[in-house]
Amino acid sequence: MDGDPILSIEDLHVWFKVYGGVMKVLEGASLTVGLGERVGLVGESGCGKTTTMKAVLRILSKQAVVPAGRILFQGRDVLKMRGRELQALRGQKLSMIFQDPTASLNPVFTIGEQIRDAIKYSGFVSRNGPKARDIAVQALRDCAMPDPERIMNNYPFQLSGGMRQRVCIATALATAGSLLVADEPTTNLDVTIQDQVLELMHSLVQEKGTSFILITHSLGVAREMTDRIYVMYAGRMVEVAPTEVIFEHPCHPYTQGLLHSIPKLTGEGMMEGIPGRLPSYLNPPSGCRFYPRCAQVLPECQAQKPPLFEIAKGHQVACFRYQNQSAGSPGEGCECIG
Structure with a gap:
């Protein structure tokens, strides 16, 4: 890896206070991602992969404690960020595709409202550029969503699990900034759609120079999609x-x-x-x-x-x-x- 890393996790510890005591989940986890680099994070379910990325986004549950470690994003300590700086990190610099699409989508808003709001919040829409709705429709189309104009008016409960997952992927790809984190992004997808979505992510990294972290159980996917792997x-x-x-x-x-x-x-x-x-x-x-x-x-x-x-x-x-x-x-x- 050449140059300074865009993300550096140093000796990170994350504990969870539960009824039976303290669960010491992360024990000195360290990870670096270079500019434009594709990094894989592999391991069994429950080994702390998603917890590591949630710590980067500062979206751990209230029971979580971070007793030690640093998370540096573009040289700034994420654990010390507050207010607008933390919002800018989540909205404009770092995008994440979560494993559970149902938990990622608000059931009382249409798909179109949620994607458009995410695009507007990211700050990628300019006065002279495409409208947020056009960007959203194209993102859905890129993810092989059938009839994306109609899908924009649907609510999450009206879609299948695989379609909801593609909505989450489309939202992340449309708002991807400096770093894209994908947590088992193709779990609910058919094999043909999975290949298309992975190719789309690969193109994003290549064309825009976006750094990429892939959390996966599939070593085959990690082999095709990453430059470096953390086990x-x-x-x-x-x-x-x-x-x-x-x-x-x-x-x-x-x-x-x-x-x-x-x-x-x-x-x-x-x-x-x-x-x-x-x-x-x-x-x-x-x-x-x-x-x-x-x-x-x-x-x-x-x-x-x-x-x-x-x-x-x-x-x-x-x-x-x-x-x-x-x-x-x-x-x-x-x-x-x-």
Whole structure:
């Protein structure tokens, strides 16, 4: 990554106060996104991916506490933003496609009213440029929405789940500023529509230089859509590398487990999967949070939290098996276990 990052998350901790105690969800999560860079964030459900992005937008629930860490967007600390500065971040600089379209749309306003308001609020409409309604209709059309003029007059309950998801995607794409975050954007879409929407996002990044964060469970989509991947487990990044390196030289046992879980098109063999489940955030393991599920666990894994060791240029792994390995070129010198 060249130049200063547009987004830098540094040692972020996020806790949630619940009836049973305090859930320590994020444990020192760090992430950077360069200008025009496409970054993937992958991991199991419940590992903290969406929580990380909600912290960036400052839309965590009232039960959330941020005891440590910084979130820098274009050099400004998001956690210290107030009032108009925070509104400008959400409306003009950062757009997010949420995983649940039903929760993202207001049921008492038409689709047209909601998209037009988002476009006007973003400040992208000029006096001599296209009207907000025209931009909204075109955005719906780009997302393969049938009869977008009619859809503008519909309410969310009149649309299917996939159509509501396309409305959310169209809104985000029409108002995308410096950074676009997509949280499982194609979950409810047919395969053909999914490919079209992903291509549209790719074009946006290429043409406008928009930075892009893709949160996904699909490693195949991450491979096609991203330049660099962060693998997240139980609130912490366990491996960071360029996309091609993650697939050709996966080093962390968790990353290897994710790749071994992918079904083979040839039908040869069975998916191995990863035994066990995510730890309880109320009482997480004292050392590496993955050690109860790891087949190559070391004694120090149970007592200490492994930092990210740089094993090659741009390739970092949070595993004690690589603590004495020197950094070289990407994919070189990585004696991957497994």
